[in-house]
Amino acid sequence: MRVLLPLLISQAQGMEMYREHRIGVVVPAYNEEALIGDTLSGIPDYVDRIYVVNDGSKDRTPQIVGEFQKKDGRIVLINHEKNMGVGKSIIDGYKAALKDGMDIVAVMAGDNQMDPAYLPDLLDPIVEGRADYTKGNRLLGPDYVRNMPKFRYIGNMILTFLTKIASGYWHIMDPQNGYTAISKKALETIPLDKVYTWYGYPNDLLVKLNVYGFRVLDVPIPAKYGREKSKIKYTKYILKVSWLLLRDFFWRLKEKYLLYNFHPLVFFYIFGILFLLVGTGGVLFAFYQKFVLHRAVLFYYLTLSLLVFAIGLIMFLFAMLFDMEEERRNYQKR
Incomplete structure (x- = not known):
């Protein structure tokens, strides 16, 4: 039927x-x-x-x-x-x-x-x-x-x-x-x-x-x-x-939020990713020093790495929130 x-x-x-x-x-x-x-x-x-x-x-x-x-x-x-x-x-x-x-x-x-x-x-x-x-x-x-x-x-x-x-x-x-x-x-x-x-x-x-x-x-x-x-x-x-x-993600950011229409969320995404990578690298390096090389790890080094990671995560989440809002607004315009 x-x-x-x-x-x-x-x-x-x-x-x-x-x-x-x-x-x-x-x-x-x-x-x-x-x-x-x-x-x-x-x-x-x-x-x-x-x-x-x-x-x-x-x-x-x-x-x-x-x-x-x-x-x-x-x-x-x-x-x-x-x-x-x-x-x-x-x-x-x-x-x-x-x-x-x-x-x-x-x-x-x-x-x-x-x-x-x-x-x-x-x-x-x-x-x-x-x-x-x-x-x-x-x-x-x-x-x-x-x-x-x-x-x-x-x-x-x-x-x-x-x-x-x-x-x-x-x-x-x-x-x-x-x-x-x-x-x-x-x-x-x-x-x-x-x-x-x-x-x-x-x-x-x-x-x-x-x-x-x-x-x-x-x-x-x-x-x-x-x-x-x-x-x-x-x-x-x-x-x-x-x-x-x-690759498509970075292409979309470039085309949609830099070339076609500027939106600051692109910087939240980019810096969020960079901070996440640096923070993750710092934490892994600290663990490597502690558990593989058996060296003392400075407390402030590990704390700084975690802080950088947290900032990156917050920036990335804010970028996602802005992205969702932009999609909602585009649907409302139609």
Whole structure:
């Protein structure tokens, strides 16, 4: 019923589009022969175009998509000769959707992990002007995360916190969730060719959306895990994305609070980080002197290091507070 309702409304109005908006869906696919058919079969009829991006698959993924094309004229197959990353696949799908004049573009992975019944929940806030980018959130409570592997849940929480700091979207959760929808205006504004092309692309995209002032909204969507097998090596993934977020954090400060519009919070962040590093280094050096070299540590040296660390922590927390306030004000302006 959830999927059929938008279609019934559009038919009653004599239109084939979703609430007077043309909808495109990007389906990144890499070696998904087992599930790509189920994914394509489940995409609702109110979707105008389906952009399947075959990212250098070694199996029968492109052949299966080709068979579906014969039955469904909405499907557009984009082939990468070699594997270029899920981010690159989505970017190429976005570009194709822009050329075709889609008003909103959603992303549904080729492993059938994204329930099409929740697609209207992602589309409606954009249609109604309440958001420019919507994303699924599997972390709102135990009912939503019970199907998520524990290691994946812990890693997700770590990256959620780091992404909040890097992106400035303090209200968002589950930034790794790839079930998203984005407006045409946002796609035309952000530099798509500069978005990270591998698994850290949703985090990187959030940073860019924040710099350009777009509204992001979380949508509660339960985790869905079935026959699919994750291709992510999580230890390497977390380390790689953490480094990406660190670079994105300083890029956002430069672009948003120095070049586009000056705000003193950038200095609170920078000096807070410096004081934290110096204070931490001083405490570690004092412990090294005491417990490794067995030398007497001057009390004032350790006290000074702790004081510097405390000042740095306070400055960093004040910077976060200013950042949150700036985000709140930007949402109120809209």
